[in-house]
Amino acid sequence: MWNYTDKMMDHFLHPRNVGEISDADAVGEVGNMACGDALKLYLKIDKSDTCITEAKFQTFGCASAIASASALTELIKGKTVEQAEKITNDDIAAYLGGLPKEKMHCSVMGQEALEAALAKYRGSSPAPREEGKIVCTCFGVTDTKIARVVREHNLTTPEQVTHYCKAGGGCGGCIGEIQAIIDEVWRKERERKAQRATPRKYLTNIQKIQLIQETIEKEIKPTLRADGGDIELIDVAGNTVIVAFRGVCAGCPASGVTIAAVVEKKLREFVSPEITVREAQG
């Protein structure tokens, strides 16, 4: 049995804002019965201040699909179109106190219905999301959509992709293709980062130190801090960068590996391929 939160069960057993709005200003519809879930979202929007005055829904789906739709309507009521546009599936999941990872696609469906409705309201078509080549034929998921969930949710495995957009969850025949899309997304991401960093061919010493400092701040610290560690730049002598580790990284027997794997790799990528990194002694 799924590990559903009390709040999720409450929204499933007593869904808020169920129904239709006959004179809705915008309607968003996603999913279909073959997929096992579908959501139709109706919005009433005040023309003067674009405030969403009423939101209703109809859902065909499992308990978490119903609860996600209920949560979505609660989240957007009273918000302006601009504010509502910023709501993501993570907000829906968070509102319900979290969803099992296999059920994240239910919250994604909520976000997509909202996007479809708002796009209709603005008179533009929500087409860009639907374009691309169908990769998962079981659930009709395109490469564009897969690449988007990979980027937006920092996904690295086909299994995670299935949790977020169902792709690969049917016959499994497209798992290899999904992996290729994931690899491509992250390869491009790396290229993009590298491009941003490479043009500086002739750096003065001060520029170089600044760039090293900036790279440590933006590219290295967040990774280490996520694990409870930290890093400090001590000195730069030519192409040798001397750093000290703080927090859980300090005195960690694996810090030799950390330098090689993370710091040096990043500095070589963003500053200069000649950089070597040493840990400060004592």
Place this chain on the structure above:
Amino acid sequence: MNTVYLDNNATTRVAPEVLEAMLPFLRDFWGNPSSMHSFGGQVRKHIDNARRQVAALLGAEEDEIIFTSCGTESDNAAIASALAANPCRPHIVTTRVEHPAVFGLCQRLEKEGHQVTWLSVDTRGMLDLDEARRAVRDCTGVVSVMWANNETGVIFPVEEVGKIAKSAGCAFHVDAVQAVGKLPVTLRQSTIDFLSLSGHKLHAPKGVGALYIRKGTKFTPLIVGGHQEMGRRGGTENVASIVGLGAACELAGKHMGEEQTRGRGLRDKLERALLAAAPDTRLNGHPEMRLPNTTNISFEYVEGEAILLRLNELGICASSGSACTSGSLEPSHVLRAMGVPYTAAHGSVRFSLSRYTTGGEIDFVITHLPPIIKALREISPFGRKGR
């Protein structure tokens, strides 16, 4: 809140008589039946007695029964042994609606290079015997077919399939996990070489099963170790559970008639009432060729997990072939093999009764399920005509 347990194809309660029979072997007689002292050795005769009880229910001889840890182990042991006995016959014939115990094993064997023919079923879940005849060939090592389907209760004509297997000279295995205790079985007059059963589907505890191996059939153990089970299954015997399985088989024999009359009556009442209570509702599986305890009904335009969780709020336990209940995204492979439309497969609910099911419980479900379907259909964007 009372529990209304209608999920007996998933597992059953341990019968009080079974528990009583088991307790001495957990409390007092905990010796090892293989020991050379009488404290351990005295346990041996209780295992032998359990073997007699299982054999009696199956219409088989005692030395044709080995105890295993579960139905899945029995299935694995039978199929692996049949293939090992005839390395020059690597082809397998099975069906598209098998329980994962056989389905998953055959998928793996297929990956490892065995040819597998997956027999299809019609919209009522029945096999086409001509298709089976065409499938069996000189290189077929084993035909493995379930006796009764766990999801729909549909009963296969196993003896007919067995004749086809025998005509090609290959081994015949039957996964009878859902059938034993519900249908009469007489293996003495049968084409079956291997038959699997599971304790916890017939009011014995989980963690014990049995495998029937026809006398004279070549057998290679799956679990290799000591000399237990006549050298056919290594590992110290799960004495208390084996005693429990024996007691459960004896009880099942006594209650068999009741399953076919009282049990079937309750099932039919539930089925008729639910099919009549809501429009756009369908029965999955052959209306007659079915276990007396199982009904599988699809409610279109609603999703199975949502139905189950609403039933759960009332203490009613059932199961569904919907994708969402399994963690996979595809609905039941059994319903899809039968060509049940996705829309109906997602909204399928299985009720499986036992001899402990009461008329009051059935009435409770008949009262409370239709309003749940109505409420969920009101949330659904589909099926306006279904309201």
